[in-house]
Amino acid sequence: MTEQFTQAGIPLKPLYKPEDIADLDYDTQLADPGQYPFTRGNRLKTGKGAWIHRELSGEGDPSISNQQIKNLIAMGQTGMDVIGDSPTQGLMDADHPIAEKTAGTQGTSLCRQQDYNDLFNGLPIDSMSTSMSLPPSFGVAGLFTAAEDMGVDPAVLRGSVVNGPFYGEECSYAIHMPFKLRVRLGTDAIEFATKKMPKFHAFLEDTYFIADAGLNIVEEMALGFVEVRHLTRELLSRGLDIDDFAPRIAFLVDCRMDFFEAIAQIRATRRLYARMMKEEFNAKDPRSLAVNIASHTSGLSMTAQQPINNVVRGTVEAMALALSGVQAMEISTFDEAYRTPSKEAHEVGLRTQQILELETNVSAVNDPFGGSYFIESLTNEVETRIWDMVMELEAHGDNEKVADGGVFRNIITNAAGRYAQEMADGTLKKVGVNAFTVPEEEDKLLKEVTSTKIEPCTQQVEKIKEFRASRNMDQVKQSLKDLHGMASQEKPNLIYGICDGYRAGATMGEMAGVMRQAYGRPYDPYQMVTSPIGL
Amino acid sequence: MEQRNKVSICVLGMDQHETGALAAARMLRDAGMEVIYGGRFNLPNKIIDDALQDDVDMIGISCHSWEYREYIDELMDGLKAKEMDVPVVLAGSILSAEDRDELMGKGVAEVFGASATPEHMIETVDRLCRDGAA
Numbered sequence: 001m002t003e004q005f006t007q008a009g010i011p012l013k014p015l016y017k018p019e020d021i022a023d024l025d026y027d028t029q030l031a032d033p034g035q036y037p038f039t040r041g042n043r044l045k046t047g048k049g050a051w052i053h054r055e056l057s058g059e060g061d062p063s064i065s066n067q068q069i070k071n072l073i074a075m076g077q078t079g080m081d082v083i084g085d086s087p088t089q090g091l092m093d094a095d096h097p098i099a100e101k102t103a104g105t106q107g108t109s110l111c112r113q114q115d116y117n118d119l120f121n122g123l124p125i126d127s128m129s130t131s132m133s134l135p136p137s138f139g140v141a142g143l144f145t146a147a148e149d150m151g152v153d154p155a156v157l158r159g160s161v162v163n164g165p166f167y168g169e170e171c172s173y174a175i176h177m178p179f180k181l182r183v184r185l186g187t188d189a190i191e192f193a194t195k196k197m198p199k200f201h202a203f204l205e206d207t208y209f210i211a212d213a214g215l216n217i218v219e220e221m222a223l224g225f226v227e228v229r230h231l232t233r234e235l236l237s238r239g240l241d242i243d244d245f246a247p248r249i250a251f252l253v254d255c256r257m258d259f260f261e262a263i264a265q266i267r268a269t270r271r272l273y274a275r276m277m278k279e280e281f282n283a284k285d286p287r288s289l290a291v292n293i294a295s296h297t298s299g300l301s302m303t304a305q306q307p308i309n310n311v312v313r314g315t316v317e318a319m320a321l322a323l324s325g326v327q328a329m330e331i332s333t334f335d336e337a338y339r340t341p342s343k344e345a346h347e348v349g350l351r352t353q354q355i356l357e358l359e360t361n362v363s364a365v366n367d368p369f370g371g372s373y374f375i376e377s378l379t380n381e382v383e384t385r386i387w388d389m390v391m392e393l394e395a396h397g398d399n400e401k402v403a404d405g406g407v408f409r410n411i412i413t414n415a416a417g418r419y420a421q422e423m424a425d426g427t428l429k430k431v432g433v434n435a436f437t438v439p440e441e442e443d444k445l446l447k448e449v450t451s452t453k454i455e456p457c458t459q460q461v462e463k464i465k466e467f468r469a470s471r472n473m474d475q476v477k478q479s480l481k482d483l484h485g486m487a488s489q490e491k492p493n494l495i496y497g498i499c500d501g502y503r504a505g506a507t508m509g510e511m512a513g514v515m516r517q518a519y520g521r522p523y524d525p526y527q528m529v530t531s532p533i534g535l
Numbered sequence: 536m537e538q539r540n541k542v543s544i545c546v547l548g549m550d551q552h553e554t555g556a557l558a559a560a561r562m563l564r565d566a567g568m569e570v571i572y573g574g575r576f577n578l579p580n581k582i583i584d585d586a587l588q589d590d591v592d593m594i595g596i597s598c599h600s601w602e603y604r605e606y607i608d609e610l611m612d613g614l615k616a617k618e619m620d621v622p623v624v625l626a627g628s629i630l631s632a633e634d635r636d637e638l639m640g641k642g643v644a645e646v647f648g649a650s651a652t653p654e655h656m657i658e659t660v661d662r663l664c665r666d667g668a669a
Contacts, residue, residue: 106600172551456605
């Protein structure tokens, strides 16, 4: 008989029996939802609204994205979810020469405060959560200043911003800043939000974006925990109490096609997190121990071949998430391999969530797999493997040296290589790719949607150019000098300086540039534009 | 001894996706070729200058954004201006059969979409490196 493994390489037996969980103690290892160690859920869910239904959106200039979000809300979305285009994620303004050709094609372009006002104009930011896949520092400052302009008390803002200073630089969205500044900006965003937007999760550990390079669940969560632990220690060293900020830590995890493993990943994460916060960081507030987990289903699991099959993949992944008791989900859409989601794909993603919740009764009972010989055994194994890898990574020593030395990048690139190899040799089965393939000329269904391309948003590029020329430059320069001064010192929280910069008319690209200068880096990593304040 | 094929692999503009480029680099290295890995954030001029300096037999660009559409003319014209006949290959799951026709009409030597097999890609790259763009 051929031995079977999970996607992360955990051996599977054909049958699990009582002896596989003979040592399992309900009270200490599982407990009811809402009870330590929160394996079965961070709270007992009753009735409707089991999770936040949202779809990742963002296209063109902020007003186009605003309309996109309004359409999704009209279709029944219960949380807003926006992603910046690749220049925004990389802290480049739309009119930067390297950004012009891609502005607004893979997300929306947010360069200045007015862009945030345009993005949120007329949207219920006071009553619906706003999830942002944006650079945390600028995202928090943008939402905060927009709320002020809209007359919304920032204290009522709910939602999250992804915060991943360790891994983005080399493995996802590079912002061309040194490790120390990346960590400082991430930590500043959390500290700022803790004080000014106390209901907002500015510490959303986004393991999705690293995972989708091809990492398995153990690698994904181990890297995530290493980052959470580092930022937690940073915040403690600033004099914050663990219970001041831990309730606002959340995870955004990947959800792959390996169904039971995905469920074990989330259950193990809740338990590990609770134990770590209680035993290691001495958190007392129960909310500090119960971590919110949201998930984005794997874009990597989606295929360019026969895109209709991705609807099935999204459904299976969403089902695993519903059974795991996540707080929110976003389904990678059927056109994922080609583009940012089309209107049609958004609708299918949202309808998938609605069908699951309303028609299947899947969320009526909390943690339905609790006590399963197999799931409990797998949860234990996943937990052990994640923690072993966290300890192994921390044994390398100082995280800055580890990051700069390429240890994290190696883990990620090796995983990417392994994934490509497994797809090529068929170890990882993928229908339409390495099993049951169809000739390209017969693969026509949904091609019209998937092959429609989004043009660069020249409108936004022009708008930013005009804006740049129309500003009170004395005011802009002063705010940039102030921010540079703050960044040159160790202590000041840079988010206050970014908010002031936004109000004065400075752009994200300019503010990022002067902060790079304060850390001895070039203002523009591509050496194409110069700093308005010289230096 | 026969000289090894020398191939540059890179990503254009602000396309942040690197997994495809890394997989391509690994695949060609495993096939015995020399890969000059140019990573991300390259504009056409940089790709041309690097190709000239490294004297590569082929330029491979991994595409997971639509920036190739904006830069391809600049790249092909730039190569022509420097009288470089190095073949250019684009690869990425986003590239459809229609995109392939359009790009090859602009002088791109080959386009690999989602369904290209490793064997086919290695064989084609090998042939292009030997024959040049012509």
